[in-house]
Amino acid sequence: MKKLLVSPSPHIHGKDNTRNLMRDVIIALLPSLAVSIYFFGFSALRLTLIGVAACVAVEYLIEKYMLRTKVTIGDYSAAVTGILLAMNLPPNAPWWIMVIGSIVAIGIAKMTFGGLGQNLFNPALVGRVFLLVSFPVIMTDWTMPDSWFGSAIDASSGATPLGIVKEALSKGETLQQIFAEHDFSYTQMLFARVGSVGEISALALLIGLVYLLVRKVIAPHIPIAILGTVAVFSGILWGVDSTRYTDPLFNLLTGGVLLGSIFMATDYVTSPMSHKGMVIYGIGIGIITVLIRQFGSYPEGISFAILIMNATVPLINMYVKPKRFGRK
Amino acid sequence: MAKESTFSNMVITLFVVCLVASAGVGGIYALTKDLIDAAKIAKVNSAISGVVPDFDNDPSAEKFEVTTDGKTSMVYPAKKDGEIVGYAIEAATSKGFGGAIVLMVGFEPDGTIYNTAVISHTETPGLGDKIDVKKSNFSVQFNGKNPETFHLSVKKDGGDVDAITASTISSRAFCDAVETAYKTFKDIQQK
Amino acid sequence: MSNLSLITKGIIKENPTFVLMLGMCPTLGTTTSAMNGLGMGLATMVVLVLSNMAISSVASFIPAKVRIPCYIVIIAAFVTIVQFVMQAYVPALYETLGLFIPLIVVNCIVLGRAEAFASKNSVIRSAFDGLGIGLGFACSLTVLGFVRELFGGLSVFGHKLADADGMLAFVLAPGAFIVLGYLMVLFNKAKTKIS
Numbered sequence: 001m002k003k004l005l006v007s008p009s010p011h012i013h014g015k016d017n018t019r020n021l022m023r024d025v026i027i028a029l030l031p032s033l034a035v036s037i038y039f040f041g042f043s044a045l046r047l048t049l050i051g052v053a054a055c056v057a058v059e060y061l062i063e064k065y066m067l068r069t070k071v072t073i074g075d076y077s078a079a080v081t082g083i084l085l086a087m088n089l090p091p092n093a094p095w096w097i098m099v100i101g102s103i104v105a106i107g108i109a110k111m112t113f114g115g116l117g118q119n120l121f122n123p124a125l126v127g128r129v130f131l132l133v134s135f136p137v138i139m140t141d142w143t144m145p146d147s148w149f150g151s152a153i154d155a156s157s158g159a160t161p162l163g164i165v166k167e168a169l170s171k172g173e174t175l176q177q178i179f180a181e182h183d184f185s186y187t188q189m190l191f192a193r194v195g196s197v198g199e200i201s202a203l204a205l206l207i208g209l210v211y212l213l214v215r216k217v218i219a220p221h222i223p224i225a226i227l228g229t230v231a232v233f234s235g236i237l238w239g240v241d242s243t244r245y246t247d248p249l250f251n252l253l254t255g256g257v258l259l260g261s262i263f264m265a266t267d268y269v270t271s272p273m274s275h276k277g278m279v280i281y282g283i284g285i286g287i288i289t290v291l292i293r294q295f296g297s298y299p300e301g302i303s304f305a306i307l308i309m310n311a312t313v314p315l316i317n318m319y320v321k322p323k324r325f326g327r328k
Numbered sequence: 329m330a331k332e333s334t335f336s337n338m339v340i341t342l343f344v345v346c347l348v349a350s351a352g353v354g355g356i357y358a359l360t361k362d363l364i365d366a367a368k369i370a371k372v373n374s375a376i377s378g379v380v381p382d383f384d385n386d387p388s389a390e391k392f393e394v395t396t397d398g399k400t401s402m403v404y405p406a407k408k409d410g411e412i413v414g415y416a417i418e419a420a421t422s423k424g425f426g427g428a429i430v431l432m433v434g435f436e437p438d439g440t441i442y443n444t445a446v447i448s449h450t451e452t453p454g455l456g457d458k459i460d461v462k463k464s465n466f467s468v469q470f471n472g473k474n475p476e477t478f479h480l481s482v483k484k485d486g487g488d489v490d491a492i493t494a495s496t497i498s499s500r501a502f503c504d505a506v507e508t509a510y511k512t513f514k515d516i517q518q519k
Numbered sequence: 520m521s522n523l524s525l526i527t528k529g530i531i532k533e534n535p536t537f538v539l540m541l542g543m544c545p546t547l548g549t550t551t552s553a554m555n556g557l558g559m560g561l562a563t564m565v566v567l568v569l570s571n572m573a574i575s576s577v578a579s580f581i582p583a584k585v586r587i588p589c590y591i592v593i594i595a596a597f598v599t600i601v602q603f604v605m606q607a608y609v610p611a612l613y614e615t616l617g618l619f620i621p622l623i624v625v626n627c628i629v630l631g632r633a634e635a636f637a638s639k640n641s642v643i644r645s646a647f648d649g650l651g652i653g654l655g656f657a658c659s660l661t662v663l664g665f666v667r668e669l670f671g672g673l674s675v676f677g678h679k680l681a682d683a684d685g686m687l688a689f690v691l692a693p694g695a696f697i698v699l700g701y702l703m704v705l706f707n708k709a710k711t712k713i714s
Contacts, residue, residue, distance in 0.1 A: 100686070108697060133693065134686035136455050137494045297425065333582035341581050345589045349596035356600045363607035371610065454687040 018116070021268075022076035024217045028208035029083055029263065035201040040091040048086040050095050054102035055082035062111045077116050081105055084124035084263060088256065088303070089131070090142050097135060101127040121310045122270045125303050132303070162255045165246060166299040174243035205258045218266040221275050225282020226261035226289075227252060233290040245294055257289065260302040270310045274322035281316060284309045372404075379434025379443040380406040380414030387416060394512050401512045412437055415516065418447065419509035424501040426450035429459070431502070433509035439517075440474045444506065456498030466492050466499065475510045522647040529651025531713075536659035536699075537706040541627040545619050546660060547695040553676050556664025557657060558612045562601055563623050564653025570594045570629060571637040571649035578638040590633045595624045628652060659702075666698050 036044040059078040063071045073079075085101050105127030113119040132139045142160055165175070212218045230251055237245035251257065256264075265271060265285055272281050285305045292301025331337050369388055376387050387404035394403050404416040414437065420430045429449040434442040444467050446460045458464035469490060470478075480503045481487030482496060491499035535541045542563070549559040573593050581589050602620050605613040613620065623629065632652055637645040668674055671689030673681045688694045 112700075130686075130688050130693070133691060134688040135684075136452070136687065140494050331580055331582045333584040337582045338585045341589060342585055345577075345581075345592050349592045353596050353599045353603075356603050360603045360607040364603065364610075367607065367610040453690055454684050 018075040018077060021217055022080050024212065024215050025080050025263070026076070026083065028211045028217075029087070031204035031207045032087065032201060032259075033083070035204045036087075036091070043091045044086075046095070047089060047091065047093060047098055048083055050098045051082035051086035051102060052079045053082070054099045055079065055085070055106050058102050058106040059111065062107060063115075067111070072116060075116065078106055081110070081124045081127075085127045087259060088124065088128040090139065092141060093138060097131055097138060100134075101131045104130045117269055119269055120314075121307055122264055122267050125264055125307055125310075129303050129307060160255065160299070161250075162293065162299040166293075169244060175246060176243060202253050202258055205262055209258075209262045212262070212266075218262075219275060219278065221278040222266050222271060222282045223261040225279045226265060226286045227257070229283045229286025230257055230290055233287055234294075237290070237294060251290065251293070255293070255300040256302045260289075260306055261285070264303075265306050265309075270313060272313050272316045272320065274317075274320050277313075277316040277320040277322075280320065281309050281313065284312065375432045375445050375447060376404050376406065376416040376434075378445050379432050380416050381408075381436065381442060383408050383413055394515055396508070396512045396515045399508050399512075401509065403512065403516060406434075414442055415513055417509040417512050419505045419512065421501045421505040421508065423497075423504050424449060424451055425456045425495070425497045426452060429498075429501050429505055431505045431509065433506055435510070435513045438474070439476060439510070439513060440472060441470050441506070443471050451495075451498045455495045456492070458492045458495060459498055459502045464492065466490075467502070470506060475506070480507045480510065522644065525644065525647040526651035526654060529648065529653070530655040530658060531710060533652070534655045534659060534706065535628045535652055536656060536663075537703045538710070539628075540703075541631060542656065543699075545622060545626060546663065547692065547699065549616055549619050550660055550664035550667055550695060551690045552668040552672070552674075553661055553665040554612075555615055556660035556662075558609075559616055559619060560653070560657025560660040562605065562616070562620060563626060563628070564650065564657050565601055566594065566597050566623050567629055567632060567649035567653040567656075568646055569597045569649075571632060571645040572642050573597070574633045575637040575640060575642045575645035586638065587630075587634075590630060590638075591624070594629050594633065598624045628656060663695075663698060663702060666702070667694055670694070670698075 033044070033048060055078040056073050060071055060073050063069055063073075082102060085105055086098065089098065089101070105123040108130075109121050109123040109126035110116065110119045140163065142163075169175070209223060213220055231248040234246065234251040235248040238247045246254075261282070265282065272278050285302070288305035288308055289301040292298055292304055298304070331341070372388055377383075380387075383406035385405075385407040387406050390407075391402055391404045393400055395401075399420075401420070402418040404418070405412055406414045406416060414434050416432055416434045418430065418432050420428055422428050427450045429451070430447040432445045432447055434444070436442050444461075446467070449457065449459065451457045451459060458466050461467050473488075479487035480489065482489045482491040482499050482503060484491065484496065485500070487503065489499065489503055529535070533539055536543075536546050545559055545563070550556040570590075570593055574590055577589075577593075578586070598621060601623075602613075605616075605620065632649060636648045640648070665675070667689045668676075669680075669685070671685045671687060671691075671694060673679060673683060673685040686694075689698065
């Protein structure tokens with residue numbers, strides 16, 4: 001009699017695995033990467049490559065020699081962290097800052113907690129925030145390096161629009177004066193601005209968003225919740241006093257809100273599991289971002305906002321359970 | 329083995345313990361009071377002697393308060409052989425990035441800044457804390473300059489001061505404090 | 520347990536920072552440099568020894584129900600005395616440590632040792648226990664301060680190694696937590712290997 005094989009479920013496998021998901025994320029990031037290489041030239045490419053190499057190397061070394069466990073660099077998650085970290089840095093950042101950031105991102109934020117799936121905080125953001133606090137001068141120097149195609153944008157003062165606005169507001173200028181002095185055109189923001197490698201083009205990031213949604217890598221709840229909240233909250237403030245609070249469109253297009261809401265906040269490990277939870281998470285991020293931007297001492301708040309909300313995710317997961325398959 | 333916790337035991341014990349403790353504290357206070365006061369004066373004096381030319385009087389003994397434009401500053405006159413060689417003015421600003429900054433600015437009789445010293449601040453380490461001469465040479469640029477010709481605001485605001493990189497707000501606050509000190513100085517001159 | 524082993528116990532087996540995890544607030548707040556950590560640790564050690572000895576000698580006279588207030592008053596008196604002495608003789612260190620000196624009164628370690636050990640042991644043994652735990656605390660704070668100062672300011676005990684700023688995160692709060700966490704791991708790993 002032929003032997004019948006009995007094995008435990010699952011018996012049907014989907015095509016999802018970490019590697020495929022990460023590959024899709026990398027593809028979604030390619031438009032932004034291309035734009036930044038176009039405007040920043042070799043520096044952007046160099047920074048990204050160093051980031052990927054450093055993150056992968058750190059994960060490999062820790063897993064192979066410190067923990068003596070299976071090496072997981074093949075799931076590309078370290079590489080994605082490297083790219084995202086590079087996109088949060090100023091294009092002129094020296095190579096060693098990238099390496100330190102990678103060590104912090106992978107070593108402290110990811111491996112110390114147990115590796116992929118166990119980390120509480122988004123590794124790329126932990127790396128970025130650590131660098132921001134540690135090297136404030138370098139991390140806020142946004143002067144444009146020479147690119148292959150020459151500088152298509154004005155290098156302005158080496159500060160991002162958010163930085164310029166914050167400083168001028170503290171001097172007592174009104175927004176109308178600030179906008180008259182500097183050229184903050186929306187077309188510029190959509191296509192190209194001063195900023196980090198990842199901020200540089202809203203359009204490229206949005207293309208990435210569409211790709212991720214189409215490939216069903218992320219659900220739209222988090223980006224929509226974040227962007228919606230940012231728009232509504234900043235809109236309310238703008239309605240109250242438009243000489244001191246920037247308008248919603250400005251808030252959506254400047255800083256890392258798009259990069260953060262599409263690529264950082266949607267990280268599976270550090271975001272809630274249920275759709276309702278995702279919405280709560282997104283709203284929280286939106287509120288904190290605007291609060292920091294308008295009332296805090298940093299010009300940009302999304303990195304801190306996401307990290308703060310990361311800490312609340314276990315709580316959200318505990319109280320907002322995902323719908324179980326088959327239940328109403 | 330502790331004593332029984334009767335009401336009278338507890339009251340007596342607490343009383344005795346507090347009495348002995350406060351006696352001990354009071355005793356040490358009396359012993360160290362002079363040293364502590366001397367240390368406080370020494371701190372002010374060393375701040376003063378760093379910012380004005382050589383003097384032979386006791387500026388702390390001759391200090392007086394001046395109120396200019398609603399701001400009160402303490403002035404310590406420095407004299408040599410009875411003649412004024414400089415004024416050390418303790419001026420504050422609330423416009424620091426982290427809050428209040430208190431400076432000691434030394435002026436020569438003609439208004440030239442001899443030197444400055446930071447008495448207290450809560451600026452960000454690595455950024456705004458560079459107003460302290462121990463961290464960077466930012467404050468040295470004020471020495472030997474006369475505010476009549478050296479405009480006390482950062483270059484970005486049309487003045488002559490080189491701001492600290494990425495710390496414009498702290499730099500501006502420093503200028504504001506020096507400005508307050510200078511206004512106080514001019515007030516004294518007029519009297 | 521011999522008196523000497525009381526001291527080593529306080530430094531290694533029952534290290535207040537890395538094993539007992541007491542007194543975290545001053546640990547995180549004063550270790551921005553090795554000297555600050557050492558100063559804070561030594562000040563706490565002095566208070567520990569003196570208060571342990573004092574409490575040990577009067578514990579039998581204090582009714583159980585009022586022992587905590589009495590211990591606190593005694594500890595507070597010693598802390599105030601230490602404060603005056605520091606203000607008089609080392610004013611610079613006093614200014615740097617600031618609010619943390621009076622906070623020694625509420626440092627769990629001091630009251631904890633008084634209640635757990637000093638009230639039940641002889642004066643001499645209490646003194647040694649205070650000395651051991653105090654030394655352990657001082658060592659941990661100095662090590663923590665050393666690491667933070669090295670990475671955060673590129674200096675060792677106040678002497679700069681290079682003309683640049685280090686990684687500022689280490690001299691700020693986040694660095695304190697991170698370094699403390701890793702030091703705890705290393706210390707406990709070493710401790711298990713030794714024993």
